[in-house]
Amino acid sequence: MHLTLQKVPVRLSLALLLGACALLAAAQTPPPAAAASAATSPSGTRANFAPNDPPGEWHSQARDYANTRYSPLDQVTAGNVAKLRVAWTFSDGTQNGHEAAPLVFDNTMVLVTPFPNLAYALDLTKAGAPIKWSYSPNPTPVAIGKACCDTVNRGGAYANGKIIYNVLDMHTVAVDAKTGKEVWRTKMGDVTSGETMTMAPFVVRNKVYVGNSGGELGVRGWFAALDVDTGKELWRAYSSGTDEDVKIGADFKPFYPWMVGKDLGRTSWPSGMDRTSGGAVWGWISYDPETNLIYYGTSNPSPRVPAQRPGYNLWTSAMFARDATTGMAKWAYQFTPHDQWDYDGVNENVLMDINFQGKPRKVLVHFDRNAFAYTIDRTTGEVLIATPFAYQNWSTGIDLKTGMPGVVPEMQPKPGIKLSNVCPPDIGGKDWQPSAFSPRTGLVYAGIFNLCMDVTDHLQSYIRGAPYDGMEMTRHPAPGGNWGEFMAWDPVAGKKMWAIKEHFMTMSGVLATAGDVVFYGTADGWFRSVDAKSGTVLWSYKLGSGVIGQPMTYLGPDKRQYVAVYSGIGGVAMLSSSMPGFPPRGSTLYVFSINGDSPHSAAGMLTTEAGGTAVQSGPTIGGKR
Amino acid sequence: MKHVSTSRAASWLLASAALALLAACQRFEGGRTVAAQPSIGEDAIAAVPLGDVAGAVSTLGSSIANPYGSDPQAVQQGEQLFVKMNCAGCHGYGAKGGIGPDLTDKYWRYGGVPVAIYKSIYEGRPQGMPAWNPALPPQDIWKLVAYIGSLGGTYTPDQYQASIQGDHVGDNVAAEVRPTLAGAGAASAPAARTESAAQPNAEARPDVAGTPPNTKP
Numbered sequence: 001m002h003l004t005l006q007k008v009p010v011r012l013s014l015a016l017l018l019g020a021c022a023l024l025a026a027a028q029t030p031p032p033a034a035a036a037s038a039a040t041s042p043s044g045t046r047a048n049f050a051p052n053d054p055p056g057e058w059h060s061q062a063r064d065y066a067n068t069r070y071s072p073l074d075q076v077t078a079g080n081v082a083k084l085r086v087a088w089t090f091s092d093g094t095q096n097g098h099e100a101a102p103l104v105f106d107n108t109m110v111l112v113t114p115f116p117n118l119a120y121a122l123d124l125t126k127a128g129a130p131i132k133w134s135y136s137p138n139p140t141p142v143a144i145g146k147a148c149c150d151t152v153n154r155g156g157a158y159a160n161g162k163i164i165y166n167v168l169d170m171h172t173v174a175v176d177a178k179t180g181k182e183v184w185r186t187k188m189g190d191v192t193s194g195e196t197m198t199m200a201p202f203v204v205r206n207k208v209y210v211g212n213s214g215g216e217l218g219v220r221g222w223f224a225a226l227d228v229d230t231g232k233e234l235w236r237a238y239s240s241g242t243d244e245d246v247k248i249g250a251d252f253k254p255f256y257p258w259m260v261g262k263d264l265g266r267t268s269w270p271s272g273m274d275r276t277s278g279g280a281v282w283g284w285i286s287y288d289p290e291t292n293l294i295y296y297g298t299s300n301p302s303p304r305v306p307a308q309r310p311g312y313n314l315w316t317s318a319m320f321a322r323d324a325t326t327g328m329a330k331w332a333y334q335f336t337p338h339d340q341w342d343y344d345g346v347n348e349n350v351l352m353d354i355n356f357q358g359k360p361r362k363v364l365v366h367f368d369r370n371a372f373a374y375t376i377d378r379t380t381g382e383v384l385i386a387t388p389f390a391y392q393n394w395s396t397g398i399d400l401k402t403g404m405p406g407v408v409p410e411m412q413p414k415p416g417i418k419l420s421n422v423c424p425p426d427i428g429g430k431d432w433q434p435s436a437f438s439p440r441t442g443l444v445y446a447g448i449f450n451l452c453m454d455v456t457d458h459l460q461s462y463i464r465g466a467p468y469d470g471m472e473m474t475r476h477p478a479p480g481g482n483w484g485e486f487m488a489w490d491p492v493a494g495k496k497m498w499a500i501k502e503h504f505m506t507m508s509g510v511l512a513t514a515g516d517v518v519f520y521g522t523a524d525g526w527f528r529s530v531d532a533k534s535g536t537v538l539w540s541y542k543l544g545s546g547v548i549g550q551p552m553t554y555l556g557p558d559k560r561q562y563v564a565v566y567s568g569i570g571g572v573a574m575l576s577s578s579m580p581g582f583p584p585r586g587s588t589l590y591v592f593s594i595n596g597d598s599p600h601s602a603a604g605m606l607t608t609e610a611g612g613t614a615v616q617s618g619p620t621i622g623g624k625r
Numbered sequence: 626m627k628h629v630s631t632s633r634a635a636s637w638l639l640a641s642a643a644l645a646l647l648a649a650c651q652r653f654e655g656g657r658t659v660a661a662q663p664s665i666g667e668d669a670i671a672a673v674p675l676g677d678v679a680g681a682v683s684t685l686g687s688s689i690a691n692p693y694g695s696d697p698q699a700v701q702q703g704e705q706l707f708v709k710m711n712c713a714g715c716h717g718y719g720a721k722g723g724i725g726p727d728l729t730d731k732y733w734r735y736g737g738v739p740v741a742i743y744k745s746i747y748e749g750r751p752q753g754m755p756a757w758n759p760a761l762p763p764q765d766i767w768k769l770v771a772y773i774g775s776l777g778g779t780y781t782p783d784q785y786q787a788s789i790q791g792d793h794v795g796d797n798v799a800a801e802v803r804p805t806l807a808g809a810g811a812a813s814a815p816a817a818r819t820e821s822a823a824q825p826n827a828e829a830r831p832d833v834a835g836t837p838p839n840t841k842p
Contacts, residue, residue, distance in 0.1 A: 145715065145753010148724055216714065456718075458708050465755050467714020467724070 041442025043492050047352045050289045056555025058104045059158040061200040065287040066351035069436035071553045074514035075561035081517050081529045082539045085596030088129055090589045092120060097570020100155030101550035107557045110163050111589060115144060115151035117167045119175055125557045127600035133180030143169035147196045148216040150570040159203035160228050166197035172210050174231060184231030194465045195219045202285035203228060204324055211281025215299035218468030221279030223296060225327060235327040239279025239298040239315045240265045252329045255381040256403040259332055268311040276462050278302030279316035283346025283432050287324060294324040295364060297345035303460040305470035306340040307415050313338050317345045331381035335368045340412055341394060342426035343370040348434045350444060354492050356384055365444055365491040367435060369428025372398055375491045385494035390429025390448050391478035418456045425453030425475045427572050436512035441532050443488040443497060445518045447506030450478045450485055475575055483576055486520050488535060498535035507573045509550025521547025523573045525583045527565055543567035545586025558599045564591045665689055673740050677789050686785035691739040693771045703772025706765055720776055729776040737780040737788045742770045
């Protein structure tokens with residue numbers, strides 16, 4: 001076995017594990033909802049749920065700064081989850097991958113769609129949740145052909161009375177949350193160069209943080225802060241180039257010495273290639289209010305053909321911790337130096353506090369596309385644990401002394417030579433689909449892949465606005481034959497606790513709740529609820545299309561708990577579209593409640609009163625293409 | 626009416642000019658690297674409309690063939706260009722689609738005859754397809770067209786009307802409809818309406834002739 005470089009003392013982790021198991025076995029009385037967020041797991045692992053939004057609301061894609069996707073709502077439990085039924089649905093009419101979670105505030109739900117990136121506000125106080133307002137940013141169709149992996153959007157953020165989201169054609173927009181009127185619109189780049197925007201903006205106080213997509217088209221990645229109220233850009237940090245461009249200064253202290261040096265974002269590249277470097281910032285952002293540090297990852301280097309770019313290719317397939325105010329880098333860590341397989345480092349960083357080897361540590365947990373799960377000290381960038389969570393054969397393991405992965409020489413692609421069974425493939429052991437953390441179990445839950453690829457590299461020349469890519473691939477399942485898996489991960493032990501094999505890809509986000517049930521969906525359209533402790537599937541419901549959205553939960557005006565998820569297959573799940581049983585596209589939000597009840601549909605309470613009309617646009621807005 | 630007949634006349638003039646040009650440049654030797662530069666006039670190509678045009682029925686799409694035809698060497702060079710110029714990055718290795726559409730099926734948003742594909746490459750298309758003029762010289766674009774043509778999803782020049790009417794080889798044809806999969810003559814759609822449905826298809830091509838139309842006399 002070449003997967004055992006983990007440096008956690010075996011005896012200690014076993015003791016922790018046994019202790020955890022004993023506590024898990026003991027019956028727990030669920031605490032009241034208000035106290036739920038203060039709950040700590042048997043292992044003592046806990047999270048800071050700032051900004052502590054109202055328990056029944058959902059203001060950002062991850063719900064909190066720490067990126068837990070944990071809701072303190074506990075009406076839906078293992079005891080009653082099997083009674084979940086559809087309360088109402090909404091189809092937005094757009095036909096591409098639906099990767100966003102709805103936002104809920106003030107009895108209003110806001111949805112952001114794939115291209116053409118419409119926004120809909122639904123009035124939750126009225127029967128059938130009618131449209132309160134709708135908004136179209138009218139993006140250029142040029143963007144359709146520049147988005148590598150479907151014209152997706154990963155949702156908006158609600159802040160300071162505005163809905164803020166990114167438009168595929170390189171604009172960030174803010175819309176008045178009450179009226180749907182555009183408040184500001186900022187051009188962040190030139191879509192004809194191959195840049196697009198698909199990620200969800202992340203708001204901390206008066207700043208909104210955004211980044212670009214386009215690592216397959218030779219864009220130069222960046223991360224920027226805008227003023228929430230005006231949209232004015234405050235600063236921008238590139239993922240390559242000089243220290244000045246990368247916003248690296250005297251405060252920059254990476255934990256590992258090989259990332260120390262002047263202008264590494266330029267000198268770790270062949271001359272000039274740092275201008276078309278990739279390192280896009282299309283994933284998730286998290287924030288630690290105690291240290292004022294903001295965390296995010298960067299995408300693959302461009303072109304994807306490694307033979308063309310000798311060097312570590314900093315700062316691609318890496319992550320940064322930056323001062324949230326100034327943008328200056330505090331530390332960085334490159335997960336996959338000289339990334340040869342398209343293992344972007346953009347996946348979510350879930351912030352939590354753990355007891356590790358007898359000491360409290362402030363950490364972040366990151367499931368990288370390279371199939372290793374990292375538990376990293378988030379104040380210093382020291383890798384505490386790095387163990388594989390999915391099948392892989394590219395690496396002999398991560399050396400915790402140096403932070404460097406050992407690379408299996410036979411798994412390194414060479415131009416013109418077909419390499420078989422490289423695992424994981426380009427989309428990784430897990431892609432952008434975010435995990436969730438429950439403080440009640442101390443576990444992190446994630447949909448992951450069980451895939452490999454056959455790959456042939458082709459030398460590329462840079463052509464502006466065209467792919468700068470060069471990977472010819474076919475993907476197929478790794479041993480076991482299943483494409484997907486849903487797992488619970490212990491970030492202290494660096495160990496998988498249990499897993500559910502899925503025939504189709506598991507590419508949805510995860511929702512964890514204080515009711516000790518977690519939710520996820522599959523590419524063939526099953527939406528499931530699982531016991532957070534045992535991993536027993538408690539409920540499954542077949543939706544109209546595949547699920548790559550992020551489930552969320554909220555309290556209606558009736559104080560009833562609802563669970564919502566988009567059904568609309570797309571994104572890179574389309575690489576499995578030739579599987580028999582793969583569903584067609586869709587655009588429907590499903591909202592569930594116990595027995596499907598709502599004030600307007602429970603027995604004897606039916607009303608057909610239409611709630612008002614869309615104030616801004618005609619009924620065909622969703623048909624734009 | 627006057628307007629229509631004027632433009633129809635103009636179409637014929639342009640078509641004749643294009644045919645003459647075509648004849649002039651089809652003098653390459655098949656099988657060898659083509660020495661003669663394909664030189665179909667830019668004006669002739671530019672005159673080919675994008676899809677259906679109200680009013681006059683255009684035959685221009687039928688009148689311009691790929692000067693390389695299905696020359697195997699041009700196909701091979703086209704395939705090399707397809708990878709080298711990053712086409713495969715969007716349309717996939719094997720052209721089965723990705724960011725951009727599948728080029729092996731019969732679905733052509735901007736036309737599936739050689740000149741239509743040439744124009745899509747040359748001009749670019751609104752949903753992200755870059756314009757390859759002037760990055761690629763016309764002969765390279767025609768080689769790409771030859772490669773795409775070798776994948777089986779395209780229409781021949783004389784199937785121009787078929788391509789914009791969505792006809793496939795082997796389609797049944799309702800009695801009242803004259804099959805447009807037939808040759809260029811069928812392009813005069815308005816005339817087809819006045820003809821007897823019972824009349825055999827004068828322009829039926831060999832590939833449909835073997836499959837008798839499922840029509841009653």
